[in-house]
Amino acid sequence: MPVLEIKNVSKQFGGLMALNNISFQVETGEIRGLIGPNGAGKSTMFKNIAGFYATTKGEIVYQGQNISGHKPHAIAEMGIVRTFQETTLFQELTVFENVLVGCHIQARSNLFSAIFKLDKPRQNIARDQVLEVLEFMGLSERQEQLASELPLGSQRALAMSIALASKPKLMLMDEPFAGMNPEETLHMMELTRKVQESGMTIILVEHDMKAVMGLCDYLTVLNFGQLLAEGTPAEIRNNDKVIEAYLGGSK
Amino acid sequence: MNSNTQKIVGGSLLLAALIALPHFLKFHHQDLLIFLTINVLAVSSYRIVTLTGEWSLIHAVMMGVGGYTAALLFKYYEVGMWVTLPMAGILTAAVAALLCFPLFRTTQFYFLIGSFAAGEAIRLIWIQFVFPFGGTGGLSGVEPPMVGEIDFMESIPYYYLALSVVLLCLFILYLIENSRIGLTLHAVHWKAALAESVGVDTWRYRSLAFVIGSFFVGIAGALKVHYLGTITPNQFGVGFMVFILIWVIVGGYNKFYGPILGAVVLTLFDESIRGFAEVRPAIYGAVLILSILFLPLGLESIPSKFKAWSGIGKERDPLSLTDK
Numbered sequence: 001m002p003v004l005e006i007k008n009v010s011k012q013f014g015g016l017m018a019l020n021n022i023s024f025q026v027e028t029g030e031i032r033g034l035i036g037p038n039g040a041g042k043s044t045m046f047k048n049i050a051g052f053y054a055t056t057k058g059e060i061v062y063q064g065q066n067i068s069g070h071k072p073h074a075i076a077e078m079g080i081v082r083t084f085q086e087t088t089l090f091q092e093l094t095v096f097e098n099v100l101v102g103c104h105i106q107a108r109s110n111l112f113s114a115i116f117k118l119d120k121p122r123q124n125i126a127r128d129q130v131l132e133v134l135e136f137m138g139l140s141e142r143q144e145q146l147a148s149e150l151p152l153g154s155q156r157a158l159a160m161s162i163a164l165a166s167k168p169k170l171m172l173m174d175e176p177f178a179g180m181n182p183e184e185t186l187h188m189m190e191l192t193r194k195v196q197e198s199g200m201t202i203i204l205v206e207h208d209m210k211a212v213m214g215l216c217d218y219l220t221v222l223n224f225g226q227l228l229a230e231g232t233p234a235e236i237r238n239n240d241k242v243i244e245a246y247l248g249g250s251k
Numbered sequence: 252m253n254s255n256t257q258k259i260v261g262g263s264l265l266l267a268a269l270i271a272l273p274h275f276l277k278f279h280h281q282d283l284l285i286f287l288t289i290n291v292l293a294v295s296s297y298r299i300v301t302l303t304g305e306w307s308l309i310h311a312v313m314m315g316v317g318g319y320t321a322a323l324l325f326k327y328y329e330v331g332m333w334v335t336l337p338m339a340g341i342l343t344a345a346v347a348a349l350l351c352f353p354l355f356r357t358t359q360f361y362f363l364i365g366s367f368a369a370g371e372a373i374r375l376i377w378i379q380f381v382f383p384f385g386g387t388g389g390l391s392g393v394e395p396p397m398v399g400e401i402d403f404m405e406s407i408p409y410y411y412l413a414l415s416v417v418l419l420c421l422f423i424l425y426l427i428e429n430s431r432i433g434l435t436l437h438a439v440h441w442k443a444a445l446a447e448s449v450g451v452d453t454w455r456y457r458s459l460a461f462v463i464g465s466f467f468v469g470i471a472g473a474l475k476v477h478y479l480g481t482i483t484p485n486q487f488g489v490g491f492m493v494f495i496l497i498w499v500i501v502g503g504y505n506k507f508y509g510p511i512l513g514a515v516v517l518t519l520f521d522e523s524i525r526g527f528a529e530v531r532p533a534i535y536g537a538v539l540i541l542s543i544l545f546l547p548l549g550l551e552s553i554p555s556k557f558k559a560w561s562g563i564g565k566e567r568d569p570l571s572l573t574d575k
């Protein structure tokens with residue numbers, strides 16, 4: 001059963017069709033690659049799915065429910081979390097606090113229980129969960145550091161930790177390996193696969209083709225807002241239209 | 252001595268000093284002390300609004316909403332202060348909750364201007380509706396309570412009353428700021444989009460901060476009107492709002508005690524230049540400019556600056572910008 005169905009989605013910015021009548025489906029438990037040259041509309045697609053942009057036309061159906069038009073926080077609550085293409089962290093908070101904010105859905109409390117500390121058990125569970133995520137992502141040693149003090153590779157890992165802490169069912173990762181060295185990228189790929197094995201569905205936007213080909217079960221290719229091709233990594237690698245788009249795009 | 256006992260000893264000493272203080276002051280200064288105590292609650296409650304990064308210009312007017320609530324309840328329903336104080340908080344919070352719908356459709360500059368306009372509209376209502384608000388002349392004859400032998404019309408008993416209420420309110424504000432809710436408010440401030448992406452309803456949290464801040468400043472307004480005995484629309488105009496802003500900015504808004512420090516230091520300073528009545532605004536302006544230029548993070552940043560300068564062990568507050 002598809003976890004996500006994109007049905008004839010269009011997104012227009014003034015005169016620009018950033019997404020033009022796109023349809024595809026993502027199956028539960030897969031790692032789907034969403035690729036394409038710069039400006040193809042990949043991030044725009046993510047922002048539409050996550051509710052940050054309102055779709056101009058079409059439907060986005062998640063677990064059988066039309067979610068287009070929902071607010072970002074409501075979509076997050078349903079289990080879709082997105083990460084950002086630009087490194088986006090709470091720079092002024094520590095690594096630990098960053099991930100703690102990520103646990104919002106499970107750990108939020110109301111005013112009354114916050115004042116009288118009735119939410120203590122829930123906060124303790126959240127703290128344990130933060131430690132677990134940090135351990136998994138290899139950030140335990142840095143938990144007291146400010147996010148702004150981390151090297152770029154760790155900042156990217158932290159962004160992913162925040163997303164993981166929200167315990168999503170579907171994760172939209174926008175160029176998660178940008179700014180990582182090859183070693184870090186390999187390590188993150190391994191972690192990404194472990195996340196998938198835990199039952200999560202992942203859609204990955206990434207320019208690092210090695211990582212994309214190595215990780216993804218299936219690829220969807222966009223170009224100038226159009227759906228160009230779909231297929232397994234092997235099929236896409238040999239698709240003439242895709243090769244053309246990538247080479248042509250750099251003219 | 253560990254830091255917890257240090258805190259307890261320091262706190263008790265401060266409390267003892269606050270209790271002893273009025274006995275060493277002249278009548279005029281006792282008056283001033285009461286207003287300062289109330290103003291401390293006004294700036295601290297403003298802080299929780301600013302935690303989400305939104306600066307409003309309606310806080311002074313919300314204090315007036317609390318003040319008018321107390322005055323009206325006292326005059327028309329003859330209820331005592333024990334009722335008017337909490338009711339002032341609740342009604343001010345309710346007005347704030349209604350205002351959230353139009354105001355928090357916007358953020359930043361537009362919110363600032365929107366909040367100012369909403370505040371002026373409320374003041375206009377006080378001026379236009381002579382019944383029940385008394386017009387420009389406002390209301391008078393609002394009295395503090397009499398409990399047995401203790402007459403709270405006297406400065407010292409009223410000071411103790413105000414001090415207890417303010418300390419309790421500050422304690423609750425402190426607990427909120429250091430709870431999960433405080434963390435979320437910070438998150439909304441620093442990266443609203445990231446907070447949204449993990450499920451934080453930023454509109455709700457901005458509104459919550461505004462409602463909480465208004466609740467407590469409403470209580471401050473009630474404390475003020477019961478001591479002064481009168482209330483007019485002009486007490487809560489843009490002039491007083493500017494003072495709140497100056498206190499918060501000069502004191503520093505990255506730590507809980509920053510705005511309190513600002514209110515206390517500037518009130519003392521104001522009193523010390525009382526002799527130079529004509530040039531007072533100029534001096535005030537100069538102080539504000541100098542403090543923005545040389546202490547952009549406020550008075551509260553002086554200790555950490557000093558520590559950094561003298562090389563004493565680096566202590567870092569994760570929620571502050573001071574050590575960046």
Ligand SMILES: Nc1ncnc2c1ncn2[C@@H]1O[C@H](COP(=O)(O)OP(=O)(O)OP(=O)(O)O)[C@@H](O)[C@H]1O
Binds near residue numbers: 036039044
């Ligand atoms: N908010 C916006 N307003 C106007 N145009 C936009 C906006 N966001 C994106 N666009 C345009 O939409 C097109 C698609 O942008 P998008 O960011 O989705 O590309 P992308 O595939 O993520 O590219 P990259 O690989 O460079 O990240 C681009 O032409 C871009 O300029």
Ligand SMILES: [Mg+2]
Binds near residue numbers: 042043044085
């Ligand atoms: Mg992009």
